[in-house]
Amino acid sequence: MRHPADLGKLESRDVSRAWQAWWLLLAILILGMQPAHAIPLFNRQTGQNCVACHAGGQFPELTPYGRLFKMTGYTLGERIKVPLSAMAVVSQSSVANTSKSLSPSTDFAKNNDFILANASVFAGGKITDNLGAFIQVTYDPRAVLNADGSYSGHTNADNMDLRWADRFVGADRDLIVGVSLNNNPSVSDPWNTAPAWMQYVPLPSPTSSQFIDATTPYPSYSSGGNIAGLTTYAFLDRTWYGEIGAYGTARGPLSFMTRGVTPRTTLRGLNPYWRLAWNREWGAHNLMIGTGGMYARVYQDPNDPSTIDRYHDWNIDAQYQYLLDPHSVTAQLVYASSRHRYPDAQGGQPASFVDAAGNPLPPSSFQSSTHLLRAKLSYVYQARYGGSVSLFNLSGTTNTANQTSGFDPATLTITATDPNATQLSLPVNGNLSGNPGTRGGTLEAFWMPVQYVRVGAQYTIYTRYNGASSNYDGLGRNARDNNSLFLYMWMAY
Amino acid sequence: MNRTRLSNALSALALAALGAGCANLERSRDIANPNVAAPVIAQQVCSMCHGLSGTAVSPNFPNLAGQTDTYLVSQLKGFRGHGRRDPAGFEYMWGLSRSLTDAQIEGLASYFSQATPLRQPVEAEVARVQAGQVIFEQGVPAKNIPACAACHGDKGQGQGMFPRLAGQHVDYLVKQLKVFQRSDDRPEGAVMKTVAHDLGSDDIANVAAYAQALPNR
Numbered sequence: 001m002r003h004p005a006d007l008g009k010l011e012s013r014d015v016s017r018a019w020q021a022w023w024l025l026l027a028i029l030i031l032g033m034q035p036a037h038a039i040p041l042f043n044r045q046t047g048q049n050c051v052a053c054h055a056g057g058q059f060p061e062l063t064p065y066g067r068l069f070k071m072t073g074y075t076l077g078e079r080i081k082v083p084l085s086a087m088a089v090v091s092q093s094s095v096a097n098t099s100k101s102l103s104p105s106t107d108f109a110k111n112n113d114f115i116l117a118n119a120s121v122f123a124g125g126k127i128t129d130n131l132g133a134f135i136q137v138t139y140d141p142r143a144v145l146n147a148d149g150s151y152s153g154h155t156n157a158d159n160m161d162l163r164w165a166d167r168f169v170g171a172d173r174d175l176i177v178g179v180s181l182n183n184n185p186s187v188s189d190p191w192n193t194a195p196a197w198m199q200y201v202p203l204p205s206p207t208s209s210q211f212i213d214a215t216t217p218y219p220s221y222s223s224g225g226n227i228a229g230l231t232t233y234a235f236l237d238r239t240w241y242g243e244i245g246a247y248g249t250a251r252g253p254l255s256f257m258t259r260g261v262t263p264r265t266t267l268r269g270l271n272p273y274w275r276l277a278w279n280r281e282w283g284a285h286n287l288m289i290g291t292g293g294m295y296a297r298v299y300q301d302p303n304d305p306s307t308i309d310r311y312h313d314w315n316i317d318a319q320y321q322y323l324l325d326p327h328s329v330t331a332q333l334v335y336a337s338s339r340h341r342y343p344d345a346q347g348g349q350p351a352s353f354v355d356a357a358g359n360p361l362p363p364s365s366f367q368s369s370t371h372l373l374r375a376k377l378s379y380v381y382q383a384r385y386g387g388s389v390s391l392f393n394l395s396g397t398t399n400t401a402n403q404t405s406g407f408d409p410a411t412l413t414i415t416a417t418d419p420n421a422t423q424l425s426l427p428v429n430g431n432l433s434g435n436p437g438t439r440g441g442t443l444e445a446f447w448m449p450v451q452y453v454r455v456g457a458q459y460t461i462y463t464r465y466n467g468a469s470s471n472y473d474g475l476g477r478n479a480r481d482n483n484s485l486f487l488y489m490w491m492a493y
Numbered sequence: 494m495n496r497t498r499l500s501n502a503l504s505a506l507a508l509a510a511l512g513a514g515c516a517n518l519e520r521s522r523d524i525a526n527p528n529v530a531a532p533v534i535a536q537q538v539c540s541m542c543h544g545l546s547g548t549a550v551s552p553n554f555p556n557l558a559g560q561t562d563t564y565l566v567s568q569l570k571g572f573r574g575h576g577r578r579d580p581a582g583f584e585y586m587w588g589l590s591r592s593l594t595d596a597q598i599e600g601l602a603s604y605f606s607q608a609t610p611l612r613q614p615v616e617a618e619v620a621r622v623q624a625g626q627v628i629f630e631q632g633v634p635a636k637n638i639p640a641c642a643a644c645h646g647d648k649g650q651g652q653g654m655f656p657r658l659a660g661q662h663v664d665y666l667v668k669q670l671k672v673f674q675r676s677d678d679r680p681e682g683a684v685m686k687t688v689a690h691d692l693g694s695d696d697i698a699n700v701a702a703y704a705q706a707l708p709n710r
Contacts, residue, residue: 043588046524046588047587047589047591048585048587048588049584049585051584052585064541064551065541069541072537075522075523076522076524076538076541077522077523077524077525077589078525079523079525126523128517129516129517129521129523130517166517166520167520167522169536169537169540171545171546174540281550281551283550283552284551284552284553284664323553324552324553324664325553325581
């Protein structure tokens, strides 16, 4: 293991090794597998190229046809004998400043290292004329950071969406109806501004790569995934889309949907989910304006009914696409609001830290709210070269319970050790203000040498982090110290 | 107890959904089942890009309504046998046509050839349409380019192997003319390589503009 002081400084030997690894892998991929058939599950089922369903080949973003493929339950095509495919992401990330940390070896353990970020196996596709499935199981090689600094890998249930769907078409009507049994609110959604889909490069473990685009604020449902829900939806005349459903704990026969996830999310009863969208297609353009939401009651302790967090999430989203070979343009805009009501016993509690003069801070809040605005514009040429720019702004209420660093009541110096906590707070994720405010943007360029490989570089810039642009942790770390470069190669078979 | 009942109910619903969906020939999207009738494939599969009655919203996909029966059969067989291999063709159509039977192909051709082409707004500006009319009706004698009308009909309605051009998306016509001109990806249309060989980019844009505007003239 490298000495913490060496982290952030890349030795030339390491650089050349990392580059060798990138080029070797790319060469194997391009020379070893020529198109057009050695490609994933749905491609084998329909025999089509990625570009038919994914805008500019930029998976997972869907084209109008890809959305219909999904809404009709993945049943278009022919059933294939081995309904499996695989995907892997290798990556390398580099944070602007790794020295302003109390523990660089844990905060930036894999900084500048070429790593296998994660790997997934997919199963499903067409089962019958009305039934289809999308089942993803993911292996994360750095799921757990052990006390000795080593990592343990872990495999768990990822996105799962089992569907029944039918399409009633006539001279004056086009109605698609369906039912989805899934484990992640909005994973069933056909648009890529849905919380489950907007963040699109698979996320490496935050313990090994943080501050990259994938860990910036994205719209999400507070219940998280790996719960079980049944939703029913309809799409009328390719214009109106509606979906309603309810989610509960994935238990009993449905526990496969949360397999490998510990601790399992436990919800109280049924938690409603809804979605409404208006869609229009004209010429090479299409536009969707929609809204969705969920009310979730999540147990902190499944055995104690007094520990329920109540979340009320809703969002407004819009997506515009211009798709005409060789150009693909996508603009996405999402506003997401989340209101969180804490268990009664956790509100109004005295703060552990004090202010600079030693005066007590306000007690913890009974509820808090966040507002997230995210916009993204992307362009792909010839389904081969692309780029995107995205902006995010998360704001929210201040709550002293969110402070992970502050003035120690005894010494009146800044500490990242909560006097009432049993564990050391992560200093680089310290929050002196108690406010979640985080703002910035991500620039991306990518290249798809073949349709099932994407090589990308993202640079994420922060102008505000955890409620402040400078000294957000009280220990001198600034928002811009978190600016990050993220290189990735995403492969699917 | 309550929770177990809930998850059992969800599972029962899932199983019911499973049972409900075996073969559904009337509304199948199975492109490898010879028993699925051509109109069902047309409505459940082709319509997603080409429109329910063969008028495609997106210019990425050609209009099929009123296209000649012979041409549609030859294209579908060309996709199925990989004879036609221009990118737009193989990316989308090789897979979808790979298991179609001759009977299904003939049925699909019949479905779309009998569909009434919808009158679409003119896509290009008037000057292009007018310039294109000259090429369409008289060819370019100086370059030995024959009139389009000679084979495709005076109204671009098509005949037999010569496809209908009237009302076709400008973008599609331009791209296909360039495929003929610059590649051998459509051997069944080899004659077009000779015809289109000396057409300049402007000529291509003009003649495509006129053909698209044809049903409105």
